[in-house]
Amino acid sequence: MRFVFLGLPGAGKGTQARVLSERLGIPQISTGDTLREAVQEGTALGIEARTFMDRGEYVPDGIMVRMVDERLHDADASKGFILDGFQRTVPQARALEEVLGQAGTPLDAVVQFLIGDVTAIRRIIGRSTCPACKRTYHQEWSPPADDSLCDADGTPLEKRSDEDALTVKRRLAVYREQTQPLEAFYAERDVLRAVDAEAPVAVVSARMFDALRDVL
Ligand code: ADP
Ligand code: AMP
Numbered sequence: 001m002r003f004v005f006l007g008l009p010g011a012g013k014g015t016q017a018r019v020l021s022e023r024l025g026i027p028q029i030s031t032g033d034t035l036r037e038a039v040q041e042g043t044a045l046g047i048e049a050r051t052f053m054d055r056g057e058y059v060p061d062g063i064m065v066r067m068v069d070e071r072l073h074d075a076d077a078s079k080g081f082i083l084d085g086f087q088r089t090v091p092q093a094r095a096l097e098e099v100l101g102q103a104g105t106p107l108d109a110v111v112q113f114l115i116g117d118v119t120a121i122r123r124i125i126g127r128s129t130c131p132a133c134k135r136t137y138h139q140e141w142s143p144p145a146d147d148s149l150c151d152a153d154g155t156p157l158e159k160r161s162d163e164d165a166l167t168v169k170r171r172l173a174v175y176r177e178q179t180q181p182l183e184a185f186y187a188e189r190d191v192l193r194a195v196d197a198e199a200p201v202a203v204v205s206a207r208m209f210d211a212l213r214d215v216l
Contacts, residue, residue, distance in 0.1 A: 001080040007113030010123035017084040026080040056170030065095040088179045108215045110186040113197035128157040
């Protein structure tokens with residue numbers, strides 16, 4: 001099964017991708033996590049990507065398409081995958097369509113998580129992330145049991161470098177300019193499933209499963 005998750009930063013794509021990944025036993029592929037690892041390791045990709053990420057802008061399509069094409073060839077993706085954060089532009093969507101079309105494995109569904117700007121900003125400003133397992137927490141809605149440590153592995157949680165108020169606003173604007181057109185792109189292909197994501201995590205999960213019931 002092959003899924004793409006769409007939605008504003010903070011919509012809960014990562015949170016719900018983890019739930020679906022655990023249920024279906026297919027990998028969650030987060031391009032944001034892969035890029036942050038490259039930044040951490042100081043690779044050439046990381047050094048180039050960081051300048052865009054810290055400004056709240058997108059990393060160029062050529063880099064992203066190569067990165068995802070390689071990842072989809074890994075053995076664990078052969079049974080299916082959840083793409084969380086890719087694609088974000090129409091050229092990326094066309095490139096993915098071509099790669100999957102050649103392999104005869106089209107997308108089953110594109111799930112769009114819907115939230116308003118105010119919720120997006122509150123969710124991102126309050127988010128902290130475990131650098132080891134990538135779980136996210138929220139200071140108001142899902143705080144870790146022990147102050148600032150990951151519940152799963154005890155690693156100190158971190159704030160991302162693109163989570164300040166100014167960068168978040170830029171990211172919302174970039175989403176509107178470059179990612180919103182994908183809604184029409186996928187609606188035309190009849191794979192788009194909208195989920196109202198302004199609700200607690202468990203409620204959004206139930207809505208997601210309901211929206212996908214005919215393909216699961
Ligand atoms: P995205 O991957 O779309 O950027 P995340 O899954 O990282 O979003 O979620 C953003 C923040 O909001 C995280 O701190 C997460 O814990 C929190 N969060 C996610 N879904 C919900 C929800 N339904 N209700 C409240 N907080 C949520
Ligand atoms: P995320 O973790 O999904 O919020 O992504 C964090 C940042 O990584 C984004 O703001 C972009 O700078 C970059 N990024 C992640 N995925 C993509 C993509 N598909 N295309 C371009 N840039 C991306």
